[in-house]
Amino acid sequence: MTLTDSHSGRRLTARGAKTRARIVASAAELMYVKGVAATTVDDVLAATGSSKSQFYHHFKSREALVRAVVDHVGQTVLARERESLGNVSTLRGLRRWRDALVQSNALRHGAYGCALGALASEVSDHDDLARKALSQLFAEWRGLLADVLRRLQADGVLKSEVSVDQLATGLMGALQGGYMLAQAERDVSPMATSIDMALAHIESLSAT
Template identity: 75%
Template structure:
């Protein structure tokens, strides 16, 4: 069985695909915990248990590995968010979504932040491909939030003149900024406050 390697177009054997997955999984964990910059290819070799030649067989260097990590994290986050937001059509549902994110971040005292947001804040300006991949993923995530807001408009819970896309982007920024503030403070409160304030504003639009 062969699988396409999305980055170099090579066909991978089942064993090759397994090795690649192992490298990407180790790099994903390391970059989440240590950060992108602080993670070296030697760290990835040690954590994944693959050889240097195996790693270079799959990835030209760190930039290529970072892009694979972005794809991996992005896929996971988008899948999670599609499940969480795909059918939400009430403010209460949006608050439950908020509760899940805040509670899971509270377990770690906000230590690591959002896996996708951390990559976004660390990705270097010179890597346009990584930047664009992240930008597409955030656009997709914001699209899910905008979908919720449009369903709120359909049911009359949000006025039709409100811009769903703009509010979704504002809400995403509050969420991501909240994650970053919580990470710095080692306390989830700033994240909870930022999302609550953003949701309160969205809710207030229907009261006007």
């Protein structure tokens, strides 16, 4: 069985795909905790037990690895958000979504922030391809929030004249800003407050 690397177009055996996936997953964990700039290729090799020849078989450069990490983290986050938001159709459901994110971040006392946001802050100004990929991933995330708000609007919960796309952008901004404040303070309270204020604004636009 052969697979195709979505970045290089190179055909991979099942074993090769497994090796590549292991390298990307380990690199993602290291970059989340240590930061992108502080994570070296040698760090990744040590964590995975891979050789340099294996690494460069799958990645032309460290930058190629970072782009693969962006894809990996993005798809992981989006899979979580699709599951969390896919069936939300009430304001109470949005509150439960908020609670789950805050409680998950509280387990780390706010440390490290949003995995996708952390990548955006480090690579967007240095790698335009990675920046464009991150922009698309955030657009998909906002789209999931907008879909929830459209369902609320269709059910008559939100006023018909409100812009769900603008509300979704504001909610995403509150979420990401909350992650950053929680990271700086090692306390999720600012994150909870930021999202609560965004949700309170949405609730103020209720049609009832």
